[in-house]
Amino acid sequence: MMRLAFYAPLKPPDHPTPSGDRAMARGLMTALERTGAEVTLASTLRSRDGSGDTALQASLFAQAEEQIARLIPQGRRERWQAWVSYHNYYKAPDLIGPAVAGALGIPYLQVESTRARKRLAGPWADFAAAAESAADAAAVIFYVTARDAETLRRDAPTGQHLIHLRPFLCRDTLPDAAALSGPMLSVGMMRAGDKLASYRIIAKTLTLLEGDWALEIAGDGPARAEVAALMAPFGDKVRFLGALTEDALQGAYARASLLFWPGVNEAFGLTYLEAQAAGLPVVAQNRPGVRDVLAPGIYPAPEDGAAALAHRLTALLAKPELRQAAGAAARDHIAAHHLLPAAMQCLGRGLSAAGVAA
Template sequence: MRLAFYAPLKAPDHPTPSGDRAMARGLIAALEYGGATVTLASPLRSRDGSGDAGLQTQLLDQAQGEITRLCGVGRAEGWQAWITYHNYYKAPDLIGPSVARHLGIPYLLIEASRARKRLTGPWAQFARAAEAASDAANVIFYFTHRDAETLERDRAGTQQLIHLPPFLMRDSVDTATAPDGPMLAVGMLREGDKLASYRIIAETLAQLPDIDWSLRIAGDGAARARVEALMPPFGPAVQFLGQLDADELTDVYRTSSLLFWPGVNEAFGLAYLEGQAAGLPVVAQDRPGVRDVLAPGDYPDPEEGTPPLAARLQKLLSDPALRHRLGRKAQAHVAAHHLLPAASATLFSGLAKCGVVR
């Protein structure tokens, strides 16, 4: 099976790490795990973060050149389907629908956002393109049940909607170890939602009683100084590890007692899957998207504020047996639902619905 793959927001070979890049790489791995030959179709990044009509026109012109080129490439390579990851009004797929139509092959989307309120205003051109791409898709895979709501509302014709649970780019989890060591938070140090999560962390830590605790923070970014400014009351109990590569982060997971991340406006959060795969219990708030990747458990509503988070931390820090039990439960949850074998099977079931079979 020969497939074209495209990620208009951030290509899997982009130099800057992010969850979006990691998921693009994971999707290619899941398709290759099932035996497909995957071609990264285009390097064109269509993102317009500021609503610049001139930039949108420029990118639309560049996309026309790519369409012409890729129709020839697709015919020569015998592509059987086109798969695009992450289509939305700030980074629409300007290429895939036209190429798929010219080649007469199915067009599939993974993570598509509907935003018809953007059809007027500074992103109008791109919003129309994003909606047209979503309308053109034979199949749309969605990661979270929150995503499914608008996709169902605006479903086009006989379009198939398929739940693809977020997953890690691996086919097994490590042998569970006893979760001991410092607490761990994993998140970029950025303004906005990430900073909001760090504020919740600082407020929660301030409510912990006089028990022995420490927290390591893995991540870096432009808001590091602002995050550091939240933590002086805790002195050396909070350690900043900076940006870690995959191997370094794996070692940190293995030597931590729990993962603490509130998850403000997370799409879902790969760190939750990584931490649970390492056997860590998670302290988080019950938020849309986040709840799609967490093992069943006790996660407080954000409206309850930080006291329930502090109580949960205190309970886990003082009860190693509970940490170990919940860590094993979390690891089993990831093994069953959020690894390459399950993701690959789901992706190929969607291809089969379009008549593309191995």
């Protein structure tokens, strides 16, 4: 049995706050275990610095050194054969994995690593350098989007393997298909920045819709008041569901007619995978990251604005047969590319490429 160490510097898999990042970390651990590995969560140190705080970065470097000193003897005792880190980037670099793997003489692998050399100057300079160094140390990097692959290929050291691991749901089969006869559904955290930008686009689009429509919104967060103000003009046509458990969210997908989420600067968007697995057509903008997980279809460009989104929504709401066809294509796409078996096969190839065997 393979013995692997796992680490997620941005958000550990046991973090109390749900998110797509936490879900992917958990899914990766499950997928690695399903390949026949014994997986140890090596550290829960969260290295994220969201504001460019050099004092915080210095503290995190020091905490990482303490972790390294603890983990090297643990790795020897437990006979780790490789180290796998998820989501290394300049705001949350892997400050631990390369040092431990190097000391143990084992392969170091990354999943969803990004390069941002423009950040080598400025308030994140030391963290950006650490993220670049960690990426350089990886024998294998699994990239999840075409956008990430561009800089990874450009800056890859000689001999590094780059493998496309599609974002995936941690399940073997699809859920029951939605009936596609209920309200539209939007799913997103409510916080300032990109998420709020998506909500603004939704509100602007809704002003252009005519006829009988309804929208449910699943999500909560510090920008709840701003989102509520954006939706206030639509009265009871918009219903807030709040933050939902996994089961409750599956219920929302099951009764929806489609998913509407523009996807401003989404890395890829786990909700797109979940919605399509339930057979929901997706109305989103054609954006990097987002397009990596969507079934082939019609997705307006961001520069086409709210009018193009409203046109697509109107067409889907008016034609049940169009919703059914788009929903079936979405389910087929997820079944073929974005479930646990496909992820297991891909991770297995990467481990083999790194020289790790059972």
